[in-house]
Amino acid sequence: MNDASLTPAHGATDKPPTSSEIGERIWLAIAERRLRPGTRLKEEQLAEIFGVSRARIRQALAGLASEGLVQLLPNRGSVVAAPTVEEAGDVFFTRKLVEERIIERLTPRITPRQIAELRKHVARERAAAEADAVSDVIRLSGGFHMSLAELLGSEFLISTLRDLISRCSLITAVYRDSAHYNCGPDEHSEIIDCLAAGDAGAAMRVMRTHLDHITTSLDLDVERQIESDLKRVLG
Amino acid sequence: MNDASLTPAHGATDKPPTSSEIGERIWLAIAERRLRPGTRLKEEQLAEIFGVSRARIRQALAGLASEGLVQLLPNRGSVVAAPTVEEAGDVFFTRKLVEERIIERLTPRITPRQIAELRKHVARERAAAEADAVSDVIRLSGGFHMSLAELLGSEFLISTLRDLISRCSLITAVYRDSAHYNCGPDEHSEIIDCLAAGDAGAAMRVMRTHLDHITTSLDLDVERQIESDLKRVLG
DNA sequence: GACTACAAACTTGTAGACAATACCGTAGGC
DNA sequence: GCCTACGGTATTGTCTACAAGTTTGTAGTC
Known part of the structure; x- marks a missing residue:
């Protein structure tokens, strides 16, 4: 190291x-x-x-x-850790369900002030992306999703989502093929629009699509050999 | 203490x-x-x-x-910890989704040998229930669900489910009104039947019903006052 | 008489030292 | 020449002692 x-x-x-x-x-x-x-x-x-x-x-x-x-x-x-392809599928599957739950519960109770906060967050995401501040981009893009859970205030969903996002970050770090880091701010913006309109169904759909975009950007079919699999490769 | x-x-x-x-x-x-x-x-x-x-x-x-x-x-x-009613809802909701995912993935790959193992487990549950061995009943009823995850072999789902079952145990300990401990072996048996028949849809339905039974046996409407809520009560 | 400031006791947080275990290289035997 | 047994080295696991923080009780003052 x-x-x-x-x-x-x-x-x-x-x-x-x-x-x-x-x-x-x-x-x-x-x-x-x-x-x-x-x-x-x-x-x-x-x-x-x-x-x-x-x-x-x-x-x-x-x-x-x-x-x-x-x-x-x-x-x-x-x-x-070296997550397997199967595990990656489970993680993204679970994350989708949890984030939909968060959206579903958050939509009817979100305030205009909170909407404004989220928009500010996305603005920071954009700024970081334009400045090519990689660390900030990674932190902020996960941070957007965490913000939604935090606005909801459910300790369980917050800690669960933190766990899932961490795992997703690891998975994308392993299986992502190119420089395209995590999620883009445009789709985040779209989610906020749905929340602001009070349309939970639409927000959930956009969120699902958004997470699917991340999943499909991964090379989950390709068997990437990683260090810990060395024995299996040479054995 | x-x-x-x-x-x-x-x-x-x-x-x-x-x-x-x-x-x-x-x-x-x-x-x-x-x-x-x-x-x-x-x-x-x-x-x-x-x-x-x-x-x-x-x-x-x-x-x-x-x-x-x-x-x-x-x-x-x-x-x-003192889980709130809202948190309890989130936990059971998430658990339902995770366990359905497990069932969905496990059904097509389960072997007769594994079915037999599960039936043995349920037999142990029954024996413990008849002997009124409270500790064993609690451990074994959670153990059945853990077994399903372990048969699937997904490290992520195993650790996630362990987490969820622990939280559910705490919630039932707080909000359950009477002596009826966790889940009964009859519904477990029914789930095994569906798995053996290779009917994932039916198995998922039974599992959902099973978990709903646990949820509805709780006094989630009643506001049970617990120590950490003292400030809110008296403040 | 009630509030504030201080002090003592208790509990947690941290560091450093020791013991146990696993890995790697070497020597001996088959 | 290859396999096995042994010992040294490195790394983790555990314990004990000390430092820092928090809570509780007490005295003094307004």
């Missing part, structure tokens, strides 16, 4: 990062494909990189493991 | 329990309503009860927190 792949652009900070900040940085490194599936994540190495003790690293890794981003091998360490 | 509520029936073991064993015991205590929502879970106290150090307790609590069973309050400790 290249140490530079985890150090943030804005340089070293004074305070030691919290375990969730560490998790976020590792997550971003995975989503940006700087950390490839199969990469070993040694605790001591990470502890040195982030300037914290191993205990905090273990916390962060445990969190990432529960989100399915890293795999914890007992007594043998952690590696960046 | 009563210490006795966590000690297992079969007495103290020689070896110290692993963090997942500790998590399981706490989970069971919650599912059996021995630990009520809002109960504080002090690390040192738990460490003494299970005869391990605090580090292992923290692991167990972190795992339970990611399943939504306990709530981690930074610098203030952990309490047994």
